[in-house]
Amino acid sequence: xxxxxxxxxxxxxxxARRYNADAAGLGRLRAGAFVAPALVLISLFxxxxxxxxxxxxxxxxxxxxxxxxxxxxxxxxxxxxxxxxPEFWSSTWLTFxxxxxxxxxxxxxxxxxxxxxxxxRTGPIKRIVEGLVILAWILPSxxxxxxxxxxLDRDGGTLNTLLHAQxxxxxxxxxxxxIIVFNIWRGAAFSMMLYGAALGNVPPSHLESARLAGAxxxxxxxxxxxPHIRGHVLTNLLLISLWTFNDFTPFLLTAGGPDxxxxxxxxxxxxxALQGGELGYGAAVSTVILLINxxxxxFYLRLLRSKK
Amino acid sequence: xxxxxxxxxxxxxLVAVLLAFxxxxxxxxxxxxxxxxxxxxxxxxxxTADNFRALxxxxxxxxxLWNSVLLAAGTAVLVVAFATLAAYALSRVRLPGRDAxxxxxxxxxxxxxxxxxxxxxxxxxVELQLIDSQLGLILILTGGLLPAAIFxxxxxxxxxxxxxxxxxxxxxxxxLQIVRHVVVPLVRPGLATIGVWAVxxxxxxxxxxxxxxxxxxxxxxxxxxxxxxxxxGQANLQLLATFGLLYSVPVVLMYLFVSKKYGFRFHxxxxx
Numbered sequence: 001x002x003x004x005x006x007x008x009x010x011x012x013x014x015x016a017r018r019y020n021a022d023a024a025g026l027g028r029l030r031a032g033a034f035v036a037p038a039l040v041l042i043s044l045f046x047x048x049x050x051x052x053x054x055x056x057x058x059x060x061x062x063x064x065x066x067x068x069x070x071x072x073x074x075x076x077x078x079x080x081x082x083x084x085x086p087e088f089w090s091s092t093w094l095t096f097x098x099x100x101x102x103x104x105x106x107x108x109x110x111x112x113x114x115x116x117x118x119x120x121r122t123g124p125i126k127r128i129v130e131g132l133v134i135l136a137w138i139l140p141s142x143x144x145x146x147x148x149x150x151x152l153d154r155d156g157g158t159l160n161t162l163l164h165a166q167x168x169x170x171x172x173x174x175x176x177x178x179i180i181v182f183n184i185w186r187g188a189a190f191s192m193m194l195y196g197a198a199l200g201n202v203p204p205s206h207l208e209s210a211r212l213a214g215a216x217x218x219x220x221x222x223x224x225x226x227p228h229i230r231g232h233v234l235t236n237l238l239l240i241s242l243w244t245f246n247d248f249t250p251f252l253l254t255a256g257g258p259d260x261x262x263x264x265x266x267x268x269x270x271x272x273a274l275q276g277g278e279l280g281y282g283a284a285v286s287t288v289i290l291l292i293n294x295x296x297x298x299f300y301l302r303l304l305r306s307k308k
Numbered sequence: 309x310x311x312x313x314x315x316x317x318x319x320x321x322l323v324a325v326l327l328a329f330x331x332x333x334x335x336x337x338x339x340x341x342x343x344x345x346x347x348x349x350x351x352x353x354x355x356t357a358d359n360f361r362a363l364x365x366x367x368x369x370x371x372x373l374w375n376s377v378l379l380a381a382g383t384a385v386l387v388v389a390f391a392t393l394a395a396y397a398l399s400r401v402r403l404p405g406r407d408a409x410x411x412x413x414x415x416x417x418x419x420x421x422x423x424x425x426x427x428x429x430x431x432x433x434v435e436l437q438l439i440d441s442q443l444g445l446i447l448i449l450t451g452g453l454l455p456a457a458i459f460x461x462x463x464x465x466x467x468x469x470x471x472x473x474x475x476x477x478x479x480x481x482x483x484l485q486i487v488r489h490v491v492v493p494l495v496r497p498g499l500a501t502i503g504v505w506a507v508x509x510x511x512x513x514x515x516x517x518x519x520x521x522x523x524x525x526x527x528x529x530x531x532x533x534x535x536x537x538x539x540x541g542q543a544n545l546q547l548l549a550t551f552g553l554l555y556s557v558p559v560v561l562m563y564l565f566v567s568k569k570y571g572f573r574f575h576x577x578x579x580x
Contacts, residue, residue: 022400024473024486034397038390038454042413045451049428050420056427117322125323132330138563140512142533143337143552149537150340151333156348158332185333246421248515252534266423273427274519282427293419301415 050290056283063277071280078284088285090260091268095245098180098264103244104237106184111191111236116221119199130192137189145252148182171254175262179250187244191236198232199225231303238300242293265289337556340549347545363550368524372532373554375442376511379528382446384506387457388499390450395461396487400470410459417455422515433520440523448520449510457502464498465491504566511559529555 026034057078061071082088114133118126136144151158154169170178202225210224226233248266250256256263256271263271265285273282340346341360342353363369398406422429429448438444468491476486492499514530521527524535533551537543 024400024481024483024491025477026397026401026483028401028403030483031397031401031403034393035403038394038458041386041390041447041451042416042454045429045432045448046416046420046425046455049425049432050416052428052432053425056431113322114326117319129323129326129330132327132334134563135334135560136330138508138559139556140530140533140559142512142514142530143556144333146533146537146548146552147333147336150336150348153348158336158348158350161349162332185330242418246423248423252514255538269423269426274430279427279431286424286427289421289424290419293421293424294415297415297418300418301411 053283053286056280057287059280061280063279078281082284091263091265095264099241099244101180102183103240107187107191107240110184110188112195114192115195115199133189133192136185141249148253152178172258175254179253179262194232194236198229202228234303238296242296337552341553346549359546359550362546366547368532369551372527372529375526376528380507380510383449383510384503386450387453387506388503391454391457391461391502394458395465396491399462399465413455414459426519430519440521442526445520453506453509460502461498464495468494
């Protein structure tokens with residue numbers, strides 16, 4: 001530490017610059033040691049699983065039996081099997097419905113609506129509405145799932161009591177619609193908060209002049225507000241699509257049933273790989289999920305970069 | 309004038325509908341724990357303590373909450389410690405390939421989700437004998453949260469002044485001492501943010517403990533809650549109501565605390 005005791009002005013220029021950036025005198029070696037524990041865990045439990053899933057997807061690995069002891073490479077058979085399997089396509093289609101209905105349409109529209117009607121309000125109404133919406137978002141998924149099971153129950157569920165209906169069982173009769181409405185309820189808070197922040201950035205003078213020029217509410221929204229928040233809309237769409245696409249919570253409500261009518265891809269992987277024991281095939285479906293995630297994430301990161 | 313009145317009426321109708329939509333599913337959680345012999349029906353509570361007594365007699369309920377605390381605290385401590393060290397080094401030293409590394413990490417953490425990686429993680433846990441190990445689960449959860457945590461932490465590190473570190477160094481402090489006594493106090497809000505974020509993520513996580521812990525005595529609240537309502541035919545509503553409430557209270561308190569203390573900070577990707 002001899003060098004460290006020298007006052008900074010004694011050092012020559014090049015040294016001073018390095019000194020400045022690395023103020024604690026860490027040096028590359030110790031910096032590497034600081035990064036190492038994090039990198040080890042990330043490599044082991046994040047990067048390695050991603051590579052392993054690619055390898056597994058090319059094998060006939062099973063949870064039990066002969067193929068568990070000596071798995072063999074089967075090339076792209078698992079992918080061919082997935083792409084020709086009607087169950088895979090039905091899961092993909094259900095996932096598409098789920099993401100489109102609950103995230104892209106439901107959460108975005110409801111979240112924006114709440115942010116819009118509350119935009120220049122203060123006071124208890126705003127606090128209560130926002131508080132409830134956020135509460136639905138922060139409660140643990142195991143709890144809210146059961147609350148919805150109780151709400152939608154066939155005998156005595158709150159919904160049936162409210163509707164004075166007998167034997168109406170939404171989870172059995174309209175399972176997909178149930179998990180879509182559930183997920184809108186569950187996730188609207190994020191969109192609400194994001195749009196709330198975005199609407200705060202729309203200059204009030206622009207809205208004022210539009211109103212003076214006689215623009216209707218809808219015209220103001222389209223011509224003044226939307227151009228200002230377009231970036232936020234895109235960010236919001238990408239993030240909630242990614243989360244909803246990877247969401248495992250539908251499993252807690254319906255476990256994929258009845259008859260696989262709510263078996264979205266995340267649940268499908270669980271069913272075929274860990275319930276059915278076909279690890280290789282499950283890994284192939286996981287690979288498809290990874291690829292879709294990759295496309296969405298790259299798109300999102302590009303967007304972030306171009307903003308900077 | 310009529311236009312204005314219609315506007316008002318429309319607003320209040322909309323607010324009423326929204327309140328009903330968001331409040332009705334929650335009513336049960338507010339009433340059933342305090343109602344004797346709860347059913348699915350929402351009734352006026354008679355404020356009995358029997359349900360809580362029944363819960364305290366259940367062998368796994370309170371233990372599972374303790375398991376949730378262990379998992380959440382263990383993961384948060386590791387995430388904060390490792391993310392701080394890594395973010396500090398990445399912020400101050402130009403390691404080769406630093407920007408590419410950060411970009412890749414962020415990309416990986418958003419594409420490798422529990423859903424996509426459940427098969428290999430399960431297998432990895434079997435191979436490393438980490439099934440039914442809480443420490444193993446903590447390490448796995450830490451690995452998943454670290455990239456985003458490093459990313460958030462580096463923002464905090466980049467915005468702290470370096471002059472304190474320089475003076476500490478002039479007085480002969482070693483790098484580890486500087487990190488502990490100079491940097492950590494400066495980025496305390498960042499540490500708190502990441503700690504809370506990690507706790508919230510682990511507290512609600514169902515998939516990973518469900519896959520990797522099969523011993524009932526080690527399972528956290530999320531898994532116990534699910535087994536309470538799916539196994540053994542008739543769901544025990546007494547237990548479910550009180551357990552759901554107790555399991556929810558910490559996250560709500562944490563949220564209130566954070567939003568009061570720091571205001572709401574918008575970190576993209578705070579939930580997964």
